[in-house]
Amino acid sequence: MSPQITVFVVDDDQAVRESLALLVQSVGLEAKTFASARDFLAAYRPDRRGCLITDIRMPGMSGLELQEQLSADGHHIPIIVLTGFGDVPAAVRALKGGAVDFVEKPFNPQALLDLVQQAIVRDSEIRERAAREAELAERMALLTPREREVMTLVVAGKANKVIAIDLSISERTVELHRGRIMKKMQARSLAELMRLVLPPSHDMA
């Protein structure tokens, strides 16, 4: 059973809110609507998977302010903004602030649904990466300082003999460290260890 995905809708206009909710539901997603940015912030829990559609021009807290607030609070929920006719500066600001994209009202509903799809995928990716990073941190916390030293040299591609000389320890000791590192990091090969520890290079999907 896949985890619940929710599309959050924030818009001060009731008709727009309700129509977006129905649209989202018509493709089998759950929608939750809010009449203001503050109402949304009060109810939002970061463990809820999904994305956010918000109008920009709203009385009280605007869509852009909402974006800033979420960012400041450390939340990464993907945002799609709805702009008024010709409101380019606002759209640009939203994009620079990390929005998935913007649509200008009145918009093609299909285009919005495509963006919702993109946003949901992005949300999954963000969560997976966060999970991975958390796990990595956990594992690395198990290493001793010496083991961390050895691991750094191992993932740099140095041979055990070289590591031994660098650290002024015996080759045998290096091998022992290496074994413990592989176990604690739960890596089954050097390649896997490197994948875990090193920052991803650009050509890796």
Next chain:
Amino acid sequence: MDRRRTSQTIAGVAPSPAAAQGSELERTRELLDDREARLSAILDTAVDGIITIDEHGIIESVNAATERIFGYTGDELVGNNVTLLMSSSHREKHDEYITRYLRTGEPRIIGIGREIEGQHKDGTRFPIDIAVSEIRVGGSPLFTGLVRDISARRRAEDEARRRNADLAHAARLSTIGELTSGIAHEVNQPLTAIVNFAEACLRMLRSGSTDTQKLEGALGQIAAQGQRAGHIIRHLRRLARKGEAKRVEVDLGHLVREVLGLVSNELRASGIALHLMLDESGPAVKCDRIQIEQVVLNLVRNAMDVLEAGPAHGRELTIRTRADTAGIAALTVEDTGEGFAAGGSERIFELFFTTKADGLGMGLSISRTIIEDHGGRLWASPRPGGGAIFNVTLPAGDQETP
């Protein structure tokens, strides 16, 4: 050259053959001639036309200006009825005026400066201002009329009135410019909703959904949102329309509610508490609906601006309408904003006076002009307890506005 024509000369003294009276008569005649020449000169250098008529309206004398104004020579005028110089709409009345005056002593034109329509020899009509006085010389009454051609003045007045209308229109447009972006945003909302609901319905139908309640709800919303959009656009078109609007009977309370409908979202969002005290039985005023709406919108907008610029609590806007017994309709718009600087309650009506960074400073000046055109008054007073009250009075429905 003596161009003044009379049916009687003033000095009708024939020289006497008696030598003893000779030189005295000679001198008297010289004096009289001199007098006559002076009076002649005064009359002929006068800028305004001076016409003398008898009790039957027959012209006795005219000065040079009269000839110039109407295009006739003195000979052509003397002996004719003065109605020759009036356009047909006044001709019939004139003899009546004289008779009536002689009978009752009650002047219609006599003594009162009045605008009527004169007619040139070539047939053209033009506006003239006339003032008439009665002379009693001998037994029978004579009337002297002072005639001024006011075509130039009338043209200037019309020009000024047109400029004023243009200005009011420009102010309306620029206000509308601000209003338009707000209203365009408003129209986008129902359009967006319509498109979304329609798409949702299509998808539901394609996926074989049998949720007729949801489908019905969505379609009902589509219809409602379409109406909403139409209403907004209709309102915008009415505001933008310029021109000779007819004055119609308008229910002031109803008008206030319509204007509030335009700004209700913003009122709510800005936390402004609205108090309406509208007299339910009207009052009705005869007015140019669009112009009065413009004025009310201006006052409400100003109140909202001042409230939004101040603290977030205690924002109140109160609108009252009331019909006085004296046939006056009264409207007040009051706010709990920061009020006026000392003695500032009149300054704000000056053209181009504004306290806003991007304000035009035309709203109140234009509004006052509109209200005064309707025979009413617009003024501001400080609100006891803080803030401002804007007062509008207008003649109520059955009164004819000037």
